[in-house]
Amino acid sequence: MDRRTLDRLASIVGEAGIVADRMRRLAYESDGLTLEREMPELVLLPRDTDETARCMRVLHEAGIPVVPRGAGTGLSGGATPVPGGVTIGTARMRDVLEVNASDRYAIVQAGVVNIAISRACAKHGLFYAPDPSSQKACTIGGNVAENAGGPHCFRYGSTTRHVLGLVIVTAEGEVLDLSHPVADPDGYDLIGLFTGSEGMFGLATEITIQLTPMPAATQTLLAIFPSLDAACESVTDIIAARLEPSAIEILDKLTIQAVEASVFAAGYPTDAEAVLLLDIEGGELEVETTVKGIEPILARHGRLELRSARDAEERERLWAGRKGAFGAMGRIAPDLYVADVVVPRTRLREIVRLATDECTKRGLKMSNVFHAGDGNLHPNISYDRRDPDEVERVLAAGRAIMQACVDVGGSLTGEHGVGLEKQEQMKLLFSPADLAAMDLARVALDPDRRMNPGKMLPLRACMETRTRPIPGGMRAEEARP
Amino acid sequence: MTESGSALAETLARDGIEVSHEGAYPIAAPASEAEVVAIVERAARDGLKVLPIGLGTKLDFCRPEAAEGACDLALSMRKLRDVVAYEPGDGTLTARAGARMGELARTVLAGGHRLTPDVPHPDEATLGGVLGASQSGPDRTRFGPVRHHVLGVRVVRSDGTIAKSGGRLVKNVTGFDLHRLYCGSRGTLCVVLEASLRLFAEPEREAALTATYPAARPALEAAEAVRALPIAPLAVTLEGVDEDFRLHVFLAGHSEQVRWEADEVERVLGDAERRDDEGARCHRALVRDLGRRNGRWPAFRMVCLPSQLPSAIDSTRDFAGARGLQPRFLAQPFAGIVDVFLPGDAATEPESFVALASELRDLLAPAEVRLDPLAVPAAVHRALARTNDEGPAARWMTRLRESFDPAGTFASPLFPCRA
Known part of the structure; x- marks a missing residue:
């Protein structure tokens, strides 16, 4: 980046809004998908719309790629920097x-x-x-x-x-x-x-x-199951019965044990093969009726125990365990690959089994915690990224799981996005004509393809390119004002 | 009818594609996807303009003027009306664009599901037409607009290629949400071949409560009191004219809950007429069908914050009243939407109608009330259409349209920006 551009950017955001130092930029080299890393040329932290727009105009004139970034919690590499690009973070826009x-x-x-x-x-x-x-x-x-x-x-x-x-x-x-x-x-x-x-x-x-x-009434249920299959089948039947809880989540044994050994311990039974966590919300009578509809389904699938949260505190604890599950996985291995596939809700059990098999045959440790009601699975593979062979097996298992989901009418991502992680798999789901239609929107709104280039759309299929550092440019720390 | 349109119609008819001549331009009704593609490719090659339609009931929303050569041929999807897949276990439905909404609703009802949107006269509305117009029914009070429930689509692009977006899953973020862009694009970007929708559970019980008011304002205050209750009504509709307004509250769900909610609403509304189950369903259909009265859509739609509704309605009533017009209103108060019907002869003098529409828009603009023309003369559409140099939003829309339809094959000259 040339000094003039850097000076112009610095004059817009001030000292508090620019991260040029290499050590500080390290914090921005990946999002939650730590397998993909790239050092940003510069990080800008504008305070508001006006500063952002002024920065974007400078970057537009200089032809520099831009990667937007929130908190960096994304799991698909959507905020992974691009070579020669500037990351614009929203960390100072907090009002x-x-x-x-x-x-x-x-x-x-x-x-x-x-x-x-x-x-x-x-x-x-x-x-x-x-x-x-x-x-x-x-x-x-x-x-x-x-x-x-x-x-x-x-x-x-x-x-x-x-x-x-x-x-x-x-x-x-x-x-x-x-x-x-x-x-x-x-x-x-x-x-x-x-x-x-x-x-x-x-x-x-x-x-x-x-x-x-806020709903007038909420009831939180925790059903304990002797098998993951039984928990999945319960969910399929709840959906088929057109009962409508507000949340239906499944945690398997490995996840339960990791949660219970962590600060997120929620009181899940560690000897259970799976638990089903449900929130039922609405009017008081509506909640009561829905619970009455759900209970016999859970019983039919052999639930061992059914707990109901007695108060808001217990409810919060049960949910803290679920929401802390990804964090708790850190006890199993240093790194976690969180898949995010979706399947028709009638195929839950089949794909959960298949994902388990794909990991088992590659010698990988997989746990499950997922949004069962939406058919949104999160097979979580624990690994150590310092082991290249294990990384390769993790990625292979991820690809196999995505392929299996597509084969049964499912999709690559339910909530994490495509980013870098699933970019090449887009071709499993979409034809060249489908991708070309998406590219029509891309080129209409960003003709130079400078906004988060090289993400989502497969590289060759859509003319999307990975950027390279601008030749002859100087590193940001060298040009610091 | 344009000369080139007639020539194309003749060619298509020779190829075995049904073509009728009912209005200002020939209407082709392909019987297969291959025929749809053939029509679009042919039009693109010959530089002709095609207007994708269903049964043609919403042409008023964006009427192209055949006399000015803005449309050579309408492409009706009415013959492609199959259900592609109804998955009761998954709560999803996929159907071709020409499927009638009424038929689809009856299909899924057999499996215990409810289809949204519940649009006026559903047996005369096609799935593709509803998506193209982004049309909602009174049930958007509970379910929101139709674009929230479109899971995916397959379309024919302006170059004749078939492309899909989304899928048939209730949760899916893979790729850009082009299906949301297509929803409400009024056929200007593509021809929708089929679409997948999320379904909802058919309720055990329904109830309807209707209260009468001497003006819109007290009726809207009552609606606000209903909104403050801890309930989620299926629909809340206000309709009326002059000093005769009715507020309809429709409830649906589990039996006991609906009974309790009906008691609560009755308590709030005071003197209300109450209907249950079959009576409530019939009444809901009647109120829903007020969205198109005697075959006519409203002249305008006002869109604003719910809190702005009372002043929007009062201002419009006073404004029209001063010009000897008595508008009829049909509102969805929780959504901030008001449809305005003007008397049938209001459009006999297009010039004065244009002046009225422009003045009304200017009157409402300071309160951030948007006035969208629907069933009005083309001159009014033209007068109120934005141009593509009216700011970044218009420019983005123009760029999208030019990107998806570079040759301008899909005719709709006034939407989203004046060409």
Whole structure:
């Protein structure tokens, strides 16, 4: 990067908004997919839309690729830097700008942490429904980029159903203000298209989100099963019976044991082969009726025990165990590969078995914790990335699981996004014509392909390219102002 | 009818594709996907403009003017109407674009599911038409707009290639959500061949409560009181004219819960007429069908924050009243949507209608109330259409349209921006 460009960027964001030092940039070299690493040329942390737009205009003029980044909790490599590129983080955009209780929306900056939104509007009896497991750390901007999910999306839907408006800074540095929250878009649904676009159309700096009234009643059930199969079959039958809990989660034995040995210990029985965690929400009588419908299904599949949370504290503990499960896996091995496949809900048991077999035959340790109600599986493979052979086996198992899901009508990702991790597998699911249609949107909104280049779309199929450092440019630390 | 359109129609008819001549342009009704592709390819090659439609009931939403050469041929998907897959165990439905919404609703009801959106006159509405217009029914109060429940689509692009987006899964973030972009794009980006939808459980019981008010404002206050209750109504609809307004609250779910909710709503509304189960379902259908009265769609749709509804309706009533017009309103208060019907002869003088529409839009704009033209003369559509130099959003839309349809094969000159 030339000194003039660096000076211009520094003058916009100030000292607090620029990370040029190599040691500090190390923190940005990957997101939660630690297998993929790349040092960013520079990291910018603008404070608001205006600073972001000014930075983007400078980068546009200089032809420098941009990688947007929230908290870096993503698991697909969506925020992995690109060579010669600048990472723009939203860490300093952390203001809740407006909470409108009567019209049930909030406007927040992109760097606001997911759970902070619900905290900000709790006094009005409202909450923000999508609840990724990382909700204590992940940001709403990242949630929008990945169309994030979470356990309670079974009832409430993923992020896209809750985004009412956006302020987007385009690749050229223009500000697209779509923040006013109204029921239907004026023209094309740009907000729906942008949500889940993995930072490839622009950078969202402000998000208008829909707030949901807290349910009148909630009951949390924990069903303990003698086998993972039985837990999966229970879920298939609950769906087929058209019962509608708000969350249906399964944890297998290895996950339970890891959680119980961690700070997230929730009181799950460590000798159980699987537990099914359910939230049932709604009116009091509705909850009562739904529970009555679910109980015989669980019994028919041989549940050993059925617990019901007695109070909010116990409910919170049971869910803390579930949401802390990925963190707890650190006890098993230093690294964790979190797959994120989706299958029709009638094929759950079959694919869980297959995933287990694929890992077992490669000598890998796999655990399961997943959003069973949505058919969204997370086979988690514990490994050590210092062992290249094990890394290769992990990736091979991941590919085999994705292929199996596609073969039964499933998909590559339910909530983590494609990023770098599943980029090549896109060709399993989509034809060249399908991918070409996606590329039409890409080139329309970012003709130079500078926004998060080399992600999601397979490289050759869509002319998407991995960028290379600009020849003759100097490293950022060399050109520091 | 354009000369080139007639020539194309003749060629298609010779190839065995059904072509009718009912209106301003010939309507081709292909019987297979291959025929759809052939029509689009042919039109693209000859530089003709094709308007994708279902049964043609929503042409008013964006009427192209054949006289100005904006449309050579309409492509009706009405013959492609099969259910591709109904998966009761998975709660999903995939159907071809020409499938009638009423038929689809009856199909899934047999498996205990409910289809959303519950649009007016569902036996005259096709799946493709509903998606193209992003049309909702009163049940969006509970389920939200239709774009939230489209899981995936297969389409024909303007160059004749078939492409899919999304899939048939209830949760899926693989690739760009082009199906959301197509939803509401009014046929300007592609022809939808088939779509997959998420289904919901058919409720055990329904109830309907109707209260009458002398004006919109007290009815909306009552709606707000219902909204404050710890319940999730299936639909809340306000309809009326002048000094005669009715608020309809529809409830659906488990028997005991619905009974309790109906008691609560009755307590809030006071003197309300209550209907249960079959009576409630019939009443829901009646109110739903008010969305298209006597074969006519509303002239305008106002879109705003729910809190702005009372002033939006009052301002429109006063504005129209001063011009001797008595508008009829049909509102979904929780969504902030109001449809405005004007008397049948209001459009007889297009020039004064254009002036009325422009003035009304300017009147409502400061309160951030958006006025979208629906069933109005083409001149009004033209007057209210934005141009593609009106800011970054219009430019993004223009760029998308040019990218997906570089030759301008899909005719709709006033949406999303004036060509």
